[in-house]
Amino acid sequence: MEQKKYWQNLGELNDTEGYQKLVKDEFQEDLPLLEDRKGLLDAKAPRRDFLKYVGFSTAAAAVAAGCEMPVRKSIPYLNKPENLTPGVAQYYATTYVAEGDVVPVIAKVRDGRPIKVDGNDGSFMTGKIEGTSARVQSSVLDLYDTARLQWPAEVVSSNEPPKELPLVLDPLDKKIAAELANGPVVLLTSTINSPTTKKIISDFFAKFPGGRHVQYDAVSYSGMLQANEATYGKRVIPDYKFNKAKVIVSIGADFLGTWLNSEEYASQYAEGRTINQENPQMSKHIQFEGMLSLTGSNADDRFIHRPSETGAIVLNLLAKLGGSVSAPALSDDKLKKGIDITAALLNENKGAGLVVCGSNDPDIQILVNAINELTGANGATINWANPLQTRQGIDNEMDQLVKDLNDGKVGTLLVYEANPAYNYHNAEAFKTGIQKAKLAVSFNDRVDETSALCKYILPHPHYLESWGDAEGRAGLISLQQPTIDHLFRTRYFQTSLLKWSGSDTDYEDYFKNHYVTQLGGQSAFDQALQDGFIEPKELTTASSAFNGAAVADAASRVSAVKAGADIELVLYQKVSIGSGATANNPWLQEMPDPVSRATWDNYAMISYKMAADLGIKLDDHYEVEYTKPVVEFTINGKPVKLPILAIPGMHDKVIAVALGYGREEGVGRAGKGVGYNAYPLVDGKGAARKYYVTDVTGAKNTGDTYTIAYTQTHNQYEGRKEVVREFSLADFKKQPDVLPHYRQELAEDFAKKTNNFRDEATLYPVFESPGAHWGMSIDLNACTGCGACTIACTAENNVPVVGKNEVKRSHEMHWLRIDRYYASYRDNTEGDNLNVVFMPMLCQHCDNAPCENVCPVSATNHSTEGLNQMAYNRCIGTRYCANNCPFKVRRFNWADYNGADSFGDNQHFSGVGKLDEAVLQMNDDLTRMVLNPDVTVRSRGVIEKCSFCVQRLQDAKLKAKKSQDPSLIRDVKTACMQACSTGAIVFGNVNDKESRVYKLRNVEQNRRMYYALEMIHVLPNISYLAKIRNTDRPVGVKEEHGAEEKKAEAHEQSHG
């Protein structure tokens, strides 16, 4: 019962036949050349044919390459801007704004093209960190989206594509202005927190009285807003301080992934969980949830429940903490125990506890506020100064609008950055309603579901092309400035509003005037633009007066909530796709979901028990061959067929489906028709949206199958288990030196003379690094698995998108993957005894690299700076290196995914035939503008892998050489490190004793430091810091055999 095992998939857990076969071969199929034919040797005259081909191709190559060189032109500027040097990047501070989210960013612009964004670490809005989410990282690709509407258009009929409008829009503007004057105008937007835009909107409605502005969030937070209004008198969301909390309780809130300002929360969370090894302490995180979420995976203790029980849990907790409410009895003993533990911890840590809840029910949120009030969180871990303004939509306002539309009470509907025809729960009602408006105008950037129903579409520019501002938290203003001219004929929607209300000012001028006046001069404005924000020097913490009048009513309503009869459904957002607005972004679609490891799809996540109940065998056919059974559920009386993924840690009676999928044609080539649209399942019966459904019945296995491209069976370790290291906090306090001892044992066994494992335990010569030696440290305790690093790496290193069909063939190209390990009791893989560990895995740059020895052409070899180098032009594609890599981090480029070759046929091969639409979208000239010119675009037939962002290292060294200051190379950051909001990844020169990475390894965290598969003596340059879990449950692999046997095993592996 005590025995734990770390495993990534069921094949690995049960060591099935199919799994053994899978891990035997690095590549799961033969070369395409051999696939469909009998084999070259069976051909009639293979030798002669071969010689013919060789002769012909040599001659062809000679003719193509030798006789005439192409004339290349070099065209300098006519008038070069003064501060621009071709080939040297420039950085502009601007702000990512999408559906209310505000992230101040620094955009890297190379030769006029923005190619990378990272957080602006000067701003309070980002929490003063550079780390961002995967969605912010990928936003630069959206700028070059081929599906963006390239001109203002008129929708003539639903059957034909929109018609381009003439260059001069004056007649149209007059026509629309005249129409606006006729009747009530409604402006429907996502959350607007831009001060200038708000002013323009209020001026606009002063001109057209009787109209109104409706803010509508795809995934609503109106429950929180209304609860805060009821209890604190403010319709805002406070600022949470996870770093100040010693006890973090989340009841269904995915605060590390998708909940509100999650990147900032993740950074604070990691701060509270940083281990000081002399006096190890960390916050305790307890998660209550129905499904296995990203946040739940990181929790110390996790208790699972039905979504309908959320209210009961909150009530019980409130009652336990001394709230004068009567709580309904809970049937589940584990859950009761969980509430007892939680209440006790919160009582012990008054003023240092924080309870957050993901429910959108205002009553439940009122009770949560009451809990936080009792634990003294108000003013301590909950800060009411500078509250968050990124979500402001109120559900019943939107419901009223849909009603008014259907009643014909709306004259003109203007839509900006909202897409209710896709994501409103009753989209059909909206669709019929919008037809009844006299005029509908959309400012969305593409012909999406809603725009297609409007008369005119006047696309708004992308944020990287725009001037603008945003006030993500009250008093913290972030500014936008364009990093590139408008790529297309787009116009600010604010300019349209200004024009129609009779002003001739362009929004750009309006914006500049506003801030020049407000800041008192051009130079102050310039400074603010350079900073990217206007913020006070210090922020204060404030509490707010709590009014408990609403608690009793709320409690009685909450206790009246009935549980479903059988199965319940949870609707959640994925950290990659979110609400679905960016569904046409291939980087995000191909990012494996942190928990399920699935790409390019949504599905129903169910528990193993439910799978068994449905008669689904979780065998090799299911796990290894990707074919997932399709199950029919009857949800709210409607049959819904969904492929299932069985996930440990799910409640037995809960299924979970991600929102944001199932977009229609207009979203673009990559995103259309991916997955199933779950928005119609959202419960809209009450005043506030409910993201769970209790009425799920009649689950039955249809017998059909569906292939989900998921990566959890790719890149396996063949049972080598010293990859993940995890301890409970108590164990670590008791025995802090387990890892140093292990290292000492290795040295004693294999380096008997010098006790130097590194130098003595090998037959190979020892590499010397006279200058810099690059190394990385990854803290598994800080890593939340959010995947921002994967996307940052993709953006920085031109990592290709391969499409769903290629992921199915294990051809995904991510240089950096995040392995997700489940750790559970071997005989009980279910439920809340589950630990999940995320481990970023990338090329370990081994100093004694197994890949280097086997390359026949020395295309991969070692540098004096400790880099495992890859020379693409030397690689002949034998893939021996990938076979010999113990970490499985080498990727073979099977089909010229980036369109680097001039030969189109290199994208076609038997087995696939044609690459997915998403790949072809990435090959478009427009999309290719996102490529980083400092990194080679690899073509077909070569191995590629993490380079430690060598282009950045070279650049940093060049800067240091130019300014003759070696300390400058301390500033170098790899893309993954820069994107990590929790600071899990630290990179630097380990020969420099002042560097962070040297200090972490040798001084600050040497007790948690370990190398993956250390005993095989490959000498990785990446070290990991073991995960510490603050729990009483047993954690980590217990010694299976005696120490002697283990040593023998290590011995064998290092020689085998």
Added chain:
Amino acid sequence: MVAYFCSERDTTTSHKLLDIMSYHRSTVKSFFSGLAIVFALSFLSISVNAQEGKAIFNQKCATCHSLDKKLVGPALRGMEERGPWGDRKKLYAWIHNPAGFIANDPYTQGLKNEYNGVVMTAFADLTEAQIDAIADYIKNAPPPGGGGPTNPDTPVAKAPESDNTLLFGVLTLILAVIALTLLQVNANLKKMSDDKEGVPAAEPVPFYRNKLYIALAIIALFVVGGYATIQGAVGLGRQQNYEPEQPIYYSHKVHAGINQISCLYCHTGAQEGKQATIPSVNVCMNCHMAINEYTKGPELYRADGSVVNGTAEIKKLYEYAGWDEGKQQYTGKGKPIEWVRIHNLPDHVYFNHSQHVVVGQQQCQTCHGSITEMDEVKQFSDLSMGWCVNCHRETKVQFNNNKFYSIYEKFHEDIRNKKIDSVTVEMIGGLECQKCHY
């Protein structure tokens, strides 16, 4: 830099008439090396101060002033005899703050009227010593009409190293013939001695049917042919001596050679980034707003031997820049110049000019050849990987002069212990793949 691939193919016949050109070049070259010696002597008399002054003059003043010609501003030769400029204090005041000075000075007020109300730009950053240097230069500058002075520092181009291949070839041929003859003689002598001794001789085989000879010939052919094929294959895609015809006949010899314009004045990027950058048209116009004719320099010739009308080429520039010479203003109808790119590296090669120019302190000429003597530029080096690597093997790093290299403690220790006397680029990893390929 915007570079793109053109679908058209280069059909210019740049190499056809090379021999005619080389005749012209050599006469021109000898003429100028003569001049160079004359001027090298005359330069000795000029103070170092004036040399510095010249550099500052070219950098700061030459955009608007010439020594002998009225441009945007007046000609400056003999300026100390005019107006208040005999007094250096007033000169400092004027240069540092023209707007302030002009208020109380009738002479400069007059100048302002003469030059359509344009007042000189302030150069507050020039120190008094620097202004002195400029004034000294103006005073001592050689009078016009003597042709362009050549920098005495410029190394006089070495005579091309004599090519011995032909000599060796001829020698090999002669030796081969001798060997063949001796073999024949030997055979004949053997035959004669055999005849004498009465040994029955085999039927004589003529040498062209002798199997030994045929085998030897085939082996020789194979070796020579194989070598040629491999050399040819290796050279595919290389463009050494590529000298395309450019949209404007721009002579580096006239600009960088005779007129001594620093390479970095135009190729500013060489110090800052990857690309040296071809200057934008506005940089050309800095000088050519004033220099509107080509009269004083040597005759220029195209590759086909035809004479170039320098003035007409400057007019072409005006066409591109959209400069109306009559009205002395821009029409706003300029267009960028589409130069033909000469130096091309494959996409998988990362090359950074600033690394070599600033850190490595290499001269432009190391890779680009004696650019100051080329009219239209041709590719001097073959830009092959072997060529890069050889240089990295031989070149010594500025090891003690650059504090960055203090991180190479081991090498510093070895130098102190006299184990090594210098550090080459190779030793700090200059031959590793990912220094240039990533």
